[in-house]
Structure formats: C-alpha cells, structure tokens
Amino acid sequence: MxxxxxxxxxxxxxxxxxxxxxxxxxxxxxxxxxxxxxxxxxxxxxxxxxxxxxxxxxxxxxxxxxxxxxxxxxxxxxxxxxxxxxxxxxxxxxxxxxxxxxxxxxxxxxxxxxxxxxxxxxxxxxxxxxxxxxxxxxxxxxxxxxxxxxxxxxxxxxxxxxxxxxxxxxxxxxxxxxxxxxxxxxxxxxxxxxxxxxxxxxxxxxxxxxxxxxxxxxxxxxxxETDVLSRLLNRRGFERHAELAMGDAVRQGVPVALVIADLDHFKGINDSYGHACGDLVIETFAGFLREAAAEHHVAGRIGGEEFAIILPGTNLAAARLFAEGARSAFGALPIDGLPIEYRCSASFGVAELAAEEDFSGLLRRADEALYQAKGAGRDCVRVSPGPTGRQKKPISGKG
The missing domain is CATH 1.20.1070 (Rhopdopsin 7-helix transmembrane proteins)
Incomplete structure (x- = not known):
C-alpha cells in the first residue's frame, strides 16, 4: 500500500x-x-x-x-x-x-x-x-x-x-x-x-x-438568560449584556443611560384580578418595551415587576424623555382581563453613567431614583443627576 x-x-x-x-x-x-x-x-x-x-x-x-x-x-x-x-x-x-x-x-x-x-x-x-x-x-x-x-x-x-x-x-x-x-x-x-x-x-x-x-x-x-414570561432578558442576562453595551459606549466616547421601571400596585392587581391578569400586565409592559427600544438598547426584567433598559448613546435628558414617553404611553394602554376603564401605571428611575463609574454604581443610582419616584406617589419619573448631586425635579408626572 x-x-x-x-x-x-x-x-x-x-x-x-x-x-x-x-x-x-x-x-x-x-x-x-x-x-x-x-x-x-x-x-x-x-x-x-x-x-x-x-x-x-x-x-x-x-x-x-x-x-x-x-x-x-x-x-x-x-x-x-x-x-x-x-x-x-x-x-x-x-x-x-x-x-x-x-x-x-x-x-x-x-x-x-x-x-x-x-x-x-x-x-x-x-x-x-x-x-x-x-x-x-x-x-x-x-x-x-x-x-x-x-x-x-x-x-x-x-x-x-x-x-x-x-x-x-x-x-x-x-x-x-x-x-x-x-x-x-x-x-x-x-x-x-x-x-x-x-x-x-x-x-x-x-x-x-x-x-x-x-x-x-x-x-x-x-x-x-431569557425570562420566559416577558421574553426579555432576565436579571443575569440583562446585567451581562448591559455591561457589554456600557463598555462599548465608553470606548466610543458616547453617553449611556439606564432607566429602571416598576409596575405600580402590582400586588393589588394580582390580589384583585388574579395572577393570570398580573401576567398579562407584565407581558404587555414587556411588549411595549420591546417596541420602544432601539436595536442597540438592552432591555430586561430584573425582578418580579421591575424592568430595566440601558440606552447607549443617550444622555440624561434624552433618557428622561424616553422614560416620560414610556410612562405616558403605558398608562393609556388597556390591558386584557382588566376592567375596560382600568389603567396601569409605572414609576421610573433614570441615571446617566458618570466618569469612572461602574455598572453597579449606575444601577444603584437608577434604583435610588426609582424609589424616590415611588415615594413621590408613583406614576412619575425621577432622575439621578450624578453620584454626588442633588435630585432634580421631574419634568412631568405626579409628585
């Protein structure tokens, strides 16, 4: 051979x-x-x-x-x-x-x-x-x-x-x-x-x-890394993809902002109308986020009724406008399974990445802004101007 x-x-x-x-x-x-x-x-x-x-x-x-x-x-x-x-x-x-x-x-x-x-x-x-x-x-x-x-x-x-x-x-x-x-x-x-x-x-x-x-x-x-109900990223997936998006934005020298949203009185919806209706509310809000988000945005469900979206190339003012638009549009949406006159609402916290800040710091500040929105009566937007700055008043919404 x-x-x-x-x-x-x-x-x-x-x-x-x-x-x-x-x-x-x-x-x-x-x-x-x-x-x-x-x-x-x-x-x-x-x-x-x-x-x-x-x-x-x-x-x-x-x-x-x-x-x-x-x-x-x-x-x-x-x-x-x-x-x-x-x-x-x-x-x-x-x-x-x-x-x-x-x-x-x-x-x-x-x-x-x-x-x-x-x-x-x-x-x-x-x-x-x-x-x-x-x-x-x-x-x-x-x-x-x-x-x-x-x-x-x-x-x-x-x-x-x-x-x-x-x-x-x-x-x-x-x-x-x-x-x-x-x-x-x-x-x-x-x-x-x-x-x-x-x-x-x-x-x-x-x-x-x-x-x-x-x-x-x-x-x-x-x-x-995908949440089954919302079909958005779960917390683990969101944090990984958000950090990657944030790193790309920093390398490109463009701003990056984070918006966190929490559905208002969600436990009351589950208690009054059942968990199936609560799931529909989550699916509706998640679908709304998918439609509102651009291709380079990263959206996820990071808690039971808490959502987040990171916006590369977006400064604090633009991110606040995004949150206000989302708050207003979602508040006008009818939800299947709920009374026809019932409208859901959401509270929003917004923060822009500061120099030398990491993702955990950005997430913490956006979360603090969200809790200020919830403390101000919900259905509103609050922003964090910076790691050491004072909280600005919202441009619209309650509170």
Whole structure:
C-alpha cells in the first residue's frame, strides 16, 4: 500500500468521524437541518474515498472514475446545502444539481482525451472549484451577523477553490496523474492532491463544526438568560449584556443611560384580578418595551415587576424623555382581563453613567431614583443627576 493509499484510508475514517460529529449536533434544535446536510456531505465523502480506493480493481475504469467524480461533487453540493441552511440562504438546489449532471457528462466525455490533457484535468477540477466558490457566495450573501469564525470559513473556502483550480498545473509540475486511472494512487501528484484534500476538507469541517457548536452554545446561553414570561432578558442576562453595551459606549466616547421601571400596585392587581391578569400586565409592559427600544438598547426584567433598559448613546435628558414617553404611553394602554376603564401605571428611575463609574454604581443610582419616584406617589419619573448631586425635579408626572 502506497502513501496515497494510506491517505485515502485516513480520509475515509476522518470523513466517517466528521459525519458522526455532525449527526451528533443534529440532535439539537439549533442548526439541526444544517448539521444533517453536512453529515450527509461527509457520508458522501466516505463513499468517494472508498470509490477512489477501489478504482485500481477495475479493468475499464471509465464509469468508476465518473461515478467517483460525481459522488465527490455531490458531497460539495450537500455541504453547500448545509451552509445555506446555517446562514439562512435559500439553497440553490436546482442550479447545483443541473451543474452536477452537466459536469458529470463533461467528465465522461473527456475520457477519450489524452490522459495528461489540460482540458481533461480542468474538467475534473474546475467543477469542484465552482462549488467551493458557490459556498463562498452563500456565506457572503447571508444577512446574518458574521464573526471571526465565519470570516475564516470564507477565507478557507476561497483558498480551497483556488487549490482545486490549480491542481491541473500541480499535476503537470509533478509529472502527471498516472498513465491510467489504476496507476493514479501511485503518483506523486496523488499524494499531494490527497494531502491537500485532507487539509482543506478537515479545515472546512472543523470550522463548520465550530460554527454550529458556537450557535448551539449561544442558543443555550440565550435561553438561560431569557425570562420566559416577558421574553426579555432576565436579571443575569440583562446585567451581562448591559455591561457589554456600557463598555462599548465608553470606548466610543458616547453617553449611556439606564432607566429602571416598576409596575405600580402590582400586588393589588394580582390580589384583585388574579395572577393570570398580573401576567398579562407584565407581558404587555414587556411588549411595549420591546417596541420602544432601539436595536442597540438592552432591555430586561430584573425582578418580579421591575424592568430595566440601558440606552447607549443617550444622555440624561434624552433618557428622561424616553422614560416620560414610556410612562405616558403605558398608562393609556388597556390591558386584557382588566376592567375596560382600568389603567396601569409605572414609576421610573433614570441615571446617566458618570466618569469612572461602574455598572453597579449606575444601577444603584437608577434604583435610588426609582424609589424616590415611588415615594413621590408613583406614576412619575425621577432622575439621578450624578453620584454626588442633588435630585432634580421631574419634568412631568405626579409628585
């Protein structure tokens, strides 16, 4: 058994391990369809390596060679389908499958050309380069936010497309790819080609695995940080995301404010109308916060009837106006399950981050302002002008 044969066997087992890894990930809801397609891709990869290993056993290798080519190209198409599902792009099944049929016919046709013909070699390798380029387009066209792993995946896809396109020239430099298909695995080119395939195939697989695992972990983290009733961040999640948002605002040199709200007389609502109505009040206020918040704002339910929203790029005056608008709008909303004339209200505390202040200090001051609002009769807004300043009067509301 030559070196190329050994690499083929290694590739066969590696493809099997990768297929099993993707199938394991497919048990999770996040990325389930993508993982299944990627697993199928590496199952096809196993079939391809097995076919390559078996080709020397055939006297007439024309059909086995075309079949091996078609199986490997189908594996790249399945891989593209997995990426498309991962990145929220409609998989271009029809053009890819049409391309598979045309390329397979093309490879069958060039079997009559001289073994070392550049046209024949290009007919084998350019379709693979085209599918890797398609994968690059799929990832690049996604509207999902891309991180470092996604950009690295795009880089490796581009490099893989280039190496497929360059293989005919590599074969020429290394003395060709054998006098016939049976002798291919004994050539220096086969060793280089299979080694390149191992490197790029493994790199793409590991990156795809890492990206799917990242998404699964992110989903698990999101669920652990999300309040079920309000569908806002819970206290743990809010504090983590708020500190990140605050840190970004400080680095950018923009102000950041925190608004804390508490639903007034909430216990009375539960006692008089039942906990189901109380839940509806929480859901209504949370929905209102989601609609009022901008994309870069961070909102959460940090207590039973207490909510908070951090506003990067917003100073104290603008945050106070936000709170006043929220107080006024929420007070006018009818709540299902409550008497038609009943209106709920909320009290608000507002603080702007001071120089050298940390998140806990900002949270404490906003909370103190909230308690001043509750002490002033509720249904009003109070602001904290600074760590050592005196409390300002509200611009509107009760008190």
């Amino acid at each position: 030559g070196s190329a044969d050994i690499i083929l066997v290694i590739n066969l087992f590696v493809a099997g391990l990768l297929a099993a890894s993707f199938m394991t990930l497919a048990i999770h809801e996040v990325g389930r369809v993508a993982a299944r397609w990627l697993a199928f891709s590496y199952m096809l990869g196993m079939a391809y390596f097995a076919a390559e290993f078996a080709i020397p056993a055939f006297d007439d290798a024309r059909l086995p060679v075309v079949a091996a080519f078609a199986v490997f190209l189908a594996a790249t198409i399945a891989f593209n389908g997995g990426l498309a599902h991962k990145y929220g792009v409609a998989p271009p099944w029809a053009p890819m499958l049409f391309f598979l049929a045309v390329a397979s016919v093309g490879v069958f046709t060039v079997q009559d050309l001289p073994r070392h013909s550049l046209t024949r070699m290009m007919a084998y390798q350019l379709p693979y380069a085209a599918m890797q380029s398609t994968a690059l387009i799929i990832v690049g066209s996604s509207r999902q936010r891309r991180g470092r792993l996604d950009h690295l995946l795009m880089t490796v896809l581009a490099a893989s497309a280039i190496q497929f396109a360059s293989k005919p020239f590599i074969a020429g430099a290394l003395g060709g790819w054998g006098a016939n298909p049976q002798s291919y695995v004994q050539t220096s080119y086969a060793l280089v080609s299979q080694s390149l395939g191992t490197v790029f195939g493994l790199a793409l697989a590991l990156l795809a695995l890492a990206i799917l695992v990242r998404d699964v972990l992110a989903e698990a983290t999101s669920k652990s």
